[in-house]
Amino acid sequence: MTTNDPAARAAPPHDPAAYSDLSGLTPRRGYLLAFIVFIVALVLVLTAWRIARDREQRSAQAEFVAQTVQVTELIQQRLVNYELVARGGVSLFASVQRPTAAQWKAYVEGMNLQRRFPATLGLGFTGYVPQRLLVQLQNEWRDAGYGLLTVRPFGQREIYGPVLYLEPKTPANVETIGYDMFSEATRHAAMEAALESGQARLSGKIQLLQDQREGVTGTGMILVLPVYLGGGRPLNPSLRRAEMQGWVYVPFRMEKFVETSLGKSHREMRFRIYDDSAGGDTLLFRTAGPAPTQPAAFVHKATFDVYGRTWRIEYESPPIEEAAPRMQGLRNLFALGIFTSLLLYGIALVLAHTESRARQIASRMTEDFRRSETRFRSAMQYSAIGKALLDSEGRIVDANPALAAIVGMELPRLLDQRFDTLLEDEDGESPAHGRGSSDEDGVLRATRRLRRQHGVARQVQLTYSPVPGKVGQDITGLVQVEDVTERLRAEARVHALNRTLEARVALRTRELSQANQELEAFAYSVSHDLRAPLRAIDGFSRILGEKYADRLDESGSGYLARVRKAAARMGDLIDALLKMSRVTRSELKHESVDLSRVANELIEELRMGDAQREVEARIEPGLEVVGDASLLRNLLGNLLGNAWKFTRDRSPGLIEFGTADAPGGGREFFVRDNGTGFPQAYVDKLFRPFQRLHSVEDYAGHGIGLASVKRIVERHGGTIRAEGREGEGATFYFTLPREGGHA
Template identity: 50%
Template sequence: MAANPPHSTSPPSPVQSAWRLRRSHVLAGLVLLGSLLMVTLYARGAGERERRLAEASFVADADQLAEAVRQRLLQYELSLRGGVALHSAAVETPTARQWRGYVEGLDIRRQLPGMMGIGYVAYLDPQSLAELQLRQRAAGEGLFTLTPRGVRPHYGAILYFEPEIDSSRLAIGYDQYSDPTRRAAMDAARDSGEVRLSAPVRLRQFGREGQAGVLLFSAVYRTARLPMSRAGRETALVGWVYAPFRTAEFIDRSMIPVDHALAFRIVDVSDGVEAPLLASDGWTEGDGPGSEVLHTVTQQLYGRSWRYDFQHVGPLASAGMRELQATLITGVVASLLLFAVVMTLAQTQSRAETLAHRLSDSYRRSEQRFRNAMQYSAIGMVLLDRNGTILESNPAMADIAGVSGTALTGTLFNGYFVDGNDDVSRSREMEALREGVHRSTRRLRRDDGDIREVHLASTLMPGDGGSDVARLVQVDDVTERLRAEAQVHALNRTLESRVEQRTRELTQANQELESFAYIVSHDLRAPLRSIDGFGRILAERYGAVIDAQGQDYLARVRNAAARMDQLIDALLKMSRISRGEFKRVPLDLSRMASEVLSELRQTDAGREVAVRVAPDLQADGDPALVRNLLENLLGNAWKFTANTARATIEFGAEPGGVFYVADNGAGFNAEYAGKLFRPFQRLHRDDEFKGHGVGLASVRRIVERHGGTIDAVGRPDGGATFRFSLAPSAQRR
């Protein structure tokens, strides 16, 4: 642009090149420091990640150990259930030889390491204990001695225990039921029918209390099938199969692999009381170094809660720390290489200066494209300085103003507008420009005196402080478009006036029509009353002299007068529907329909009709009109199912605010569905179904007054369904 020409560039001097090179050295040093800092941060983050990995590996090993204990106890459970099955399969209690054969078949030492053995405990009362002692004496096995001695309601005496060693032989006859801890586990196994674990106890060794341990119990019943009730299980109980194991030797003897860096202890925490079971060799008590519990696992095992506490022996580290050190060294080497790369980039400074010259050429080409856009634009465009003086314009702007382009240059832009001296509008425009594009419509006075309506779009021009151009304004002549819009608005106003006039005329015609129907209905009643009255007098006074045919003619006259009177009543009701006050309120259609059907049942108590009314059907409408609607639709359904066996009537709703009344009655021919809602139109003979032909016409008027729609579908002897809405479709959506 002439007002803001691009500045020419010159090659950089040697001093400038040296300064840029030193600046590049400083940048390379900063890059080196930054990269080393990033390596340090990465090392810290990676170290923390490796620590978390080590913790995760430690937790996995701990969970695996706890699961191994659970699996070992599961093997013990299976061996106990095998002993229970042996007792259940035998007619009588298995002998000591049979029990020894079963236990030897289990090969406890190899297959069930950690278990001391498997025994059988008999559930006895004093009488059964005496019988047991007599049986054993008769079998030559000597006197069966129970310890501790004493009379108790029930005993849990050990009869067998295999493999048989000195310590287990001395435990025969021990009453486990006398110990509260053992009895609690035995009762739990009896009541649940499942294997149960005891709290920590002192195991019997050489006939006395010995090392700490726990016992597994599984109840044995007289029947192979588990009794259903608790009382039934207590009655059917004959004993328990049990297995003891020493807690201090459990891990070592059960051959569960334990990592050398993993220290742990197992604590029984059932019933809120902590009872230590065992601790590994590396476990550290107290608050000293290495005593921190890093992980805890709680298991529910056979009615008991065991908590596993785990410690790590030695520093917690992972195998990836060596790789981290190698990565750190690699990062330092990469930082040095990056420093060398940045130093090398300093030598490309001259290439950057060449690129700057190319960018200057691109700027000049961009300026030329802008000038071409102004020159050939169909919309007027002007460039203004800060005072609003026109610096440059395009041919389209000269055509709009009616002057030449040279005549526009140097003149005030606002001087071409009718309101050009309005300081208030000018200040508002400047305030809007600071926020973005300002758009307005103003009146421009051409050089020949013609006034044109133009649309202005003003925007501030970005640039440095030395540029003369401050604003770009686009001017679009919209005079013809505004004139066309004014003509359209005038036509719309004329059309609205005509519509309003036609509405008034239609309203007046409806009022006159309703008044006419009301007056005619009342005027027709007088001659009808005369016809009926004289017919009644004629029948009463002269009935004896009138033959049978005359009596029939007279009856027809009176019936026709009565029917005419009923039609007049229906006509009056229809006129009231259109003339009455309309008030829309929330309605419970389910309750209203139930009341209508109840009234129909009272008037025709002998009929059996299956009625289904959907619950919670809600709508907005006039209460009196909607009740009239339901009375007509449900009354028609009741009437037209009179000759139907197993008649059914249903009132429900469909999606979109559409309600329906359906029946399985006489139905109608779908070809004549258009006549249903016309006044005095009927599709059935009067001798088949009584009616006047105005009920559905009234229904249609009620629905239309609510702004809804109604339609009907049916087939002869196949029932009919009437669907209606009480609101326009837009409101229902």
């Protein structure tokens, strides 16, 4: 692929000196014009940025003031809601001259204050009690069944304002009953103002009694509303004190009040609330969080009257970057304008160097092309895989020595031949259009037979990939030829060996199946052949005992009883042996099994069979596995039955079934009891057939149960182990496939 272009050979080498005076070709006025454009653009951008910045600041300030108005209105509206709640309590006094504690509780529960107004601590009523009527009120309170009314703080006062009702009855609210709010200056001022005006009044900053009890520091306030006889407000101010019954009041925490008033929509606002009543400047609330590191962009104050108090709210906006986020965009636009001016200024300089750079790039591309040609030639020449370049008609334009060695021809004879004439396929198709697998890039792969000169045909792996040639050169593709004859022969030998192994496995499987059938026949024959002599022994022993009982002494009768008992035990052992063999041979039916439900059913069956036993069963709920339902019931039946049997000397007995962490990770099931237990040194004997750690006289059984359990667990792909101490109980751990197939 070396170039033969005369024009390319005639091109002179790159000479940097030939382009050293390129800058002199650029008129000097171009630099001056670029500088003037830069200055004009910079002035225009700066003017536009200042106008846009001022407009954006005014817009952000107007938006901030609108948000402050919304926050102020929300706080005022929430206080109006508190007034409406208090007026509902006043209305209750209008319908009933003095409602009972039960009626007051029913009204407050109907209002659902804790959900609707989380900042409030309840709704209460404070009586207006002159000194001469205090004893009468305490007697009425006691006669109504409310207990002793103790007015705090103690002392002689002309008027008392004790808390009589406060719902809901939390421990803190209950301790508040009897407190004389009229004796405290801040509360007294609000209650007195409400009495004189007949309207709702708000107190100054106080610490709520509930917060004092719970040790909570914070700002508390109360909203009080006077209650007169008949529920209405006397038009004559002089009669209001005479007809005064008390005050309905709403205690609330200021921090929670502001939080619930704003909700989630204005939580990012920063502000402080001051009480300016009577010339004071008391801080009631300030937003939480660290102080901003930068000054606020805008500040706004709002002053308003609220139930006899004057509140001032001072709002602070975030720094200018947050208050007017689009300012950053304006800065970016300003920077973009400066950059554009610089770009225009630099275009003239770039144009002056364009030709020089073009010559440098052309020289570098020529060198890259030459090196690429050299690399391709080296890859063709020294590759162990045969390669050939084909034209549009499938003729060989160029080939490497490896292809000549595979075909068995000299390299010059290969050139200009059709590549498909080297193949023995009957269809004679070109590798570019023949059978095979191709990918998205047009690369075709196929295995074909290659005709060798004076030799045996070879199997080759062909890979055709389209490649472009130079301009005016008819090259369309590259074919790579790899001799895979030996590899295919090796694969054929492997396949033949696999077929031989499969035949041997089938033979061994058939022999194993025949052995299993013979074992089943042997077990069936043994069970039937052994039962006949056992029945004869038992029958003749019973007849001998019945007919010749008078001739046998006590020892002889005992021997006959032992013979019959041994025959019966032999029959039971045969049944247990057959049962264990069926556990091994039966086909598994996989389904979802609720082990918790099965365990509960088995415990109930054990209780019904031995109702006098006192056994506590702890079964973990929701234990589900996948397996054979009948075999898993057999498994739990043996484990729980053993636990029931070996806890007979415990009062009460304890049986547990649940899951625990396995030593190697994961979870495993366990059955635990506090029964007789066993020595850990003999744990290997537990799961062997007919192996027992306790005598038959102490605990009945055949020694088959735990062996069956082990086979059931292993058939399900699990494991089982046991831990125990003599006299301290035993625990059996096992694993089974969980729901979804995980062990």
